[in-house]
Amino acid sequence: GAGVSQSPSNKVTEKGKDVELRCDPISGHTALYWYRQSLGQGLEFLIYFQGNSAPDKSGLPSDRFSAERTGGSVSTLTIQRTQQEDSAVYLCASSLEAGGAYEQYFGPGTRLTVT
Amino acid sequence: QKEVEQDPGPLSVPEGAIVSLNCTYSNSAFQYFMWYRQYSRKGPELLMYTYSSGNKEDGRFTAQVDKSSKYISLFIRDSQPSDSATYLCAMYNTDKLIFGTGTRLQVFP
Numbered sequence: 001g002a003g004v005s006q007s008p009s010n011k012v013t014e015k016g017k018d019v020e021l022r023c024d025p026i027s028g029h030t031a032l033y034w035y036r037q038s039l040g041q042g043l044e045f046l047i048y049f050q051g052n053s054a055p056d057k058s059g060l061p062s063d064r065f066s067a068e069r070t071g072g073s074v075s076t077l078t079i080q081r082t083q084q085e086d087s088a089v090y091l092c093a094s095s096l097e098a099g100g101a102y103e104q105y106f107g108p109g110t111r112l113t114v115t
Numbered sequence: 116q117k118e119v120e121q122d123p124g125p126l127s128v129p130e131g132a133i134v135s136l137n138c139t140y141s142n143s144a145f146q147y148f149m150w151y152r153q154y155s156r157k158g159p160e161l162l163m164y165t166y167s168s169g170n171k172e173d174g175r176f177t178a179q180v181d182k183s184s185k186y187i188s189l190f191i192r193d194s195q196p197s198d199s200a201t202y203l204c205a206m207y208n209t210d211k212l213i214f215g216t217g218t219r220l221q222v223f224p
Contacts, residue, residue, distance in 0.1 A: 004158070033211065033212075035214075040123070040216070041216060042119075042121075042203065042214040042215055042216040042217055043159070043203070043205075043212070043214040044214075045211045045212070045213070048210055048211055055210065056210050056211065059211075091158055091159070098210055101207055101210055101211060101212065102147035102149060102164050102166075102207040102212070103161065103164060104161065104212060105161060106151075106158035106159045106160070106161075107158050108157055108158045109157075109158050111156075
C-alpha cells in the first residue's frame, strides 16, 4: 500500500517568509510525528499527533513553528518568518497508534533551504 | 551528555564482511530499541525493533540488546554494496523516538 507522502520534496525560501510543509500518513495510522534532521545530526523530535490532538509539542524550537492535523489524516507544519537556522530536512512519520510509536514509518522528507 | 550515543563513522568494509554497529544510551526506562537504515536523500526505513533484552534475527541482520550495559548492536552478515547507507539507532520513550546521530556505512566491492 501507499507509504507516508510529503510535499514539497524541496523548498527554497527567502529569510523572513512563511512556509508550509505537508504530510499525508499511511491510511489508518492514527499517530503522526514530525522530526527535523539537520546536516550531520540525528533526527530531532518536533511534535506528535494522536488523531487531531497534539499531546506533545515539546520539540517545537520556537513559537514560529506550529502544526495542525485535520480529519485525523493530513498534517501541516508551518514555519513563520523563516531563519537560516531552519534549513534542514523535515521528516514526517506515522504509526498505527501512539502506543505503537516504536514502529514508525517515515516519509521521504522535505528539504528546506532558507537563503 | 546525549541520551543516545552513536559513533558517526564512516565505517568502510569490503563486500562480504560482517559489520557491527553500536549505540549506547543512558535512560534505563527505554524498552523498545529500533534500527533504521537511511539512504542518501531518502527517509529512514525501519529495519527491525527489539523489545527489552535479547537478540532478534531477520535475514542477514541481527539486533542485540544488553540492558544491563545500556548497549545495543546491529550485525550485518555478508555485507553488500547495497547496504551502504546511514544506520540510525532509536529508542522508544513514552510517545516519541530518541535517535542516535547515525553511523555512515560504506561497503566496497
